[in-house]
Amino acid sequence: MASKVTLKSKGKTTNKGSKGSDERSVAQSVKEWSTWAMKKAKVVTHYGFIPLIIVIGMNSEPKPQLSQLLSPV
Incomplete structure (x- = not known):
């Protein structure tokens, strides 16, 4: 039997093309x-x-x- 190798990503995952990522980028x-x-x-106020x-x-x-x-007086 051949074993299947899976890679787990660390950090945030992005779904390209999804509406959620567009809202997140906005x-x-x-x-x-x-x-x-x-x-x-x-700076302007200062x-x-x-x-x-x-x-x-x-x-x-x-x-x-x-x-x-x-x-001052």
């Missing part, structure tokens, strides 16, 4: 995009917050000088 794409967007939003406050302060009434906005 979900993975959305996850990657949202992670990328959140990283960019963190570097844009103080300039935003200065611009808002410059456009308020009464109009302060830039030195008055930047001084």
Whole structure:
């Protein structure tokens, strides 16, 4: 009798052409995009917050000088 050799794969198995893999790839794409967007939003918020406050302060009434906005008193 000849014995049959089977190979077991480790990790995730993918079913090519199935609807489940398409949904999984879309979900993975959305996850990657949202992670990328959140990283960019963190950088924009980090570097844009103080300039935003200065611009808002410059456009308020009464109009302060830039030195008055930047001084701690």
